[in-house]
Amino acid sequence: MKVTVDSEKCCAGGNCVMTAPDVFDQRDSDGTVVLLNDSPPAELHDAVREAADVCPSACITVSE
Amino acid sequence: MPDSVLVVGAAAAGLGVAEALRRKDYSGQLTILGAEPHVPYDRPPLSKQVLAGDWEPDRIRLRTQEVLDGLKAQFILGDPAVSLDVSSHVVRTACGRTLTADAIVIATGLKPRMLPGGGDLSGVHVLRTLNDALGLRAALQAGLTTDARVVVVGDGVLGAEITATARSMGLNVTMTGPQPRPLDMQFGPMVSGMLADLHTENGVTLRLGTGVDRITGAGGAVTGVRLSDGEVIPADLVVVAVGAAPETSWLEGSGLTLDNGVVCDASCRAAEGIYAAGDVARWHHETLGTTLRLENRTNASEQAGAVADAILGSSAPFVPVPYMWTDQHGVKIQVHGTLHPDAEVTIADGDPSVVNEQGKRRFVARFRHEGRVTGVLGWNMPKQTIQRRREILADLSPA
Numbered sequence: 001m002k003v004t005v006d007s008e009k010c011c012a013g014g015n016c017v018m019t020a021p022d023v024f025d026q027r028d029s030d031g032t033v034v035l036l037n038d039s040p041p042a043e044l045h046d047a048v049r050e051a052a053d054v055c056p057s058a059c060i061t062v063s064e
Numbered sequence: 065m066p067d068s069v070l071v072v073g074a075a076a077a078g079l080g081v082a083e084a085l086r087r088k089d090y091s092g093q094l095t096i097l098g099a100e101p102h103v104p105y106d107r108p109p110l111s112k113q114v115l116a117g118d119w120e121p122d123r124i125r126l127r128t129q130e131v132l133d134g135l136k137a138q139f140i141l142g143d144p145a146v147s148l149d150v151s152s153h154v155v156r157t158a159c160g161r162t163l164t165a166d167a168i169v170i171a172t173g174l175k176p177r178m179l180p181g182g183g184d185l186s187g188v189h190v191l192r193t194l195n196d197a198l199g200l201r202a203a204l205q206a207g208l209t210t211d212a213r214v215v216v217v218g219d220g221v222l223g224a225e226i227t228a229t230a231r232s233m234g235l236n237v238t239m240t241g242p243q244p245r246p247l248d249m250q251f252g253p254m255v256s257g258m259l260a261d262l263h264t265e266n267g268v269t270l271r272l273g274t275g276v277d278r279i280t281g282a283g284g285a286v287t288g289v290r291l292s293d294g295e296v297i298p299a300d301l302v303v304v305a306v307g308a309a310p311e312t313s314w315l316e317g318s319g320l321t322l323d324n325g326v327v328c329d330a331s332c333r334a335a336e337g338i339y340a341a342g343d344v345a346r347w348h349h350e351t352l353g354t355t356l357r358l359e360n361r362t363n364a365s366e367q368a369g370a371v372a373d374a375i376l377g378s379s380a381p382f383v384p385v386p387y388m389w390t391d392q393h394g395v396k397i398q399v400h401g402t403l404h405p406d407a408e409v410t411i412a413d414g415d416p417s418v419v420n421e422q423g424k425r426r427f428v429a430r431f432r433h434e435g436r437v438t439g440v441l442g443w444n445m446p447k448q449t450i451q452r453r454r455e456i457l458a459d460l461s462p463a
Contacts, residue, residue, distance in 0.1 A: 012446040031446020054365040
């Protein structure tokens with residue numbers, strides 16, 4: 001799995017951090033998404049797919 | 065497990081149900097019926113980046129065509145549902161289609177309210193759909209060249225955002241509404257007072273504290289808004305943002321319980337095999353001990369997941385911590401939980417009295433009511449606000 005984020009589109013909702021905290025973080029200054037791991041291990045894939053689906057600005061892309 | 069699912073509504077909630085079903089390995093037939101002609105798009109930017117002209121419509125597509133194709137769902141767009149028969153699970157559409165499925169999801173969202181007098185006048189706008197946003201954008205851009213007087217009727221989230229965006233485009237904007245300060249009911253006096261200052265500092269004229277009775281016009285065009293005390297504020301362009309009603313007109317006579325939304329049980333079930341998600345759904349929130357209908361983007365996705373679970377046989381209650389955000393004049397406000405109007409407010413992080421080198425204030429406020437933390441509100445502090453969300457979770461126990 002390969003994860004990419006469009007930080008310009010990010011609205012700092014933080015839903016990804018609540019859903020998959022091992023893969024996503026937020027910048028301290030403005031809450032913009034920080035990708036911690038662009039190739040997460042298999043046990044995190046479900047959470048990452050859910051994070052991409054619930055992202056309110058649709059800025060997370062997952063390719064498998 | 066149902067062999068087929070029909071989702072009525074093709075925005076965030078409807079798409080979310082379809083995606084969550086596939087994510088949970090549902091392999092049955094999936095149909096998504098949308099009233100608008102557009103592929104699923106995101107609404108929050110409509111009052112911000114799209115209205116300002118910073119983003120074109122392509123940018124707010126929720127998914128690429130490739131991702132939509134991957135859902136293996138049939139999309140029927142531009143054809144509103146007109147009726148539902150609860151016992152036979154038959155949905156009829158405006159174009160004459162007859163659709164049926166084992167499970168039906170109602171995700172038809174909201175319809176904006178209009179004020180008396182405003183329905184047929186030119187220069188009067190509402191904002192709900194992409195087409196609304198593009199129409200208002202063009203009107204605002206045209207208004208720039210004529211020095212138009214813009215009046216926004218609405219002191220809630222949408223009214224305040226439209227006000228901020230129109231002002232950022234350079235227009236003369238007056239915000240009206242019955243509350244003493246913008247979002248006073250939602251945020252309480254401290255934060256709404258800061259919001260009032262923010263709008264004023266950015267050049268907005270606030271005419272708050274008196275509601276608007278009707279829109280006035282002459283010769284088919286708007287001339288102003290009349291307040292309940294009789295005063296008329298002249299206007300060349302009026303945006304009506306006085307709330308919206310759940311889009312349930314097509315469900316009248318269906319047998320479903322309609323009461324400010326589609327009334328559902330704790331698992332978002334409205335009747336046997338019929339569910340509701342998003343702005344249109346009123347469900348019983350078990351830990352808060354009340355029925356709730358949330359009009360926000362984050363709930364659309366979250367509730368969609370719960371509905372997918374219910375369709376797949378779960379009877380778990382949907383018990384989210386409500387979460388909304390708003391962007392105004394470069395300030396991002398995020399609210400987790402519920403803010404009682406008479407809550408005791410303390411500052412958990414940051415300092416509302418300090419303006420940093422970027423010209424921004426930053427803080428997280430904690431709202432405590434009857435001894436419990438019921439909500440946190442962040443002002444330009446997204447990450448820290450989410451960290452404080454734990455305090456609500458710790459205090460959220462059955463009422």
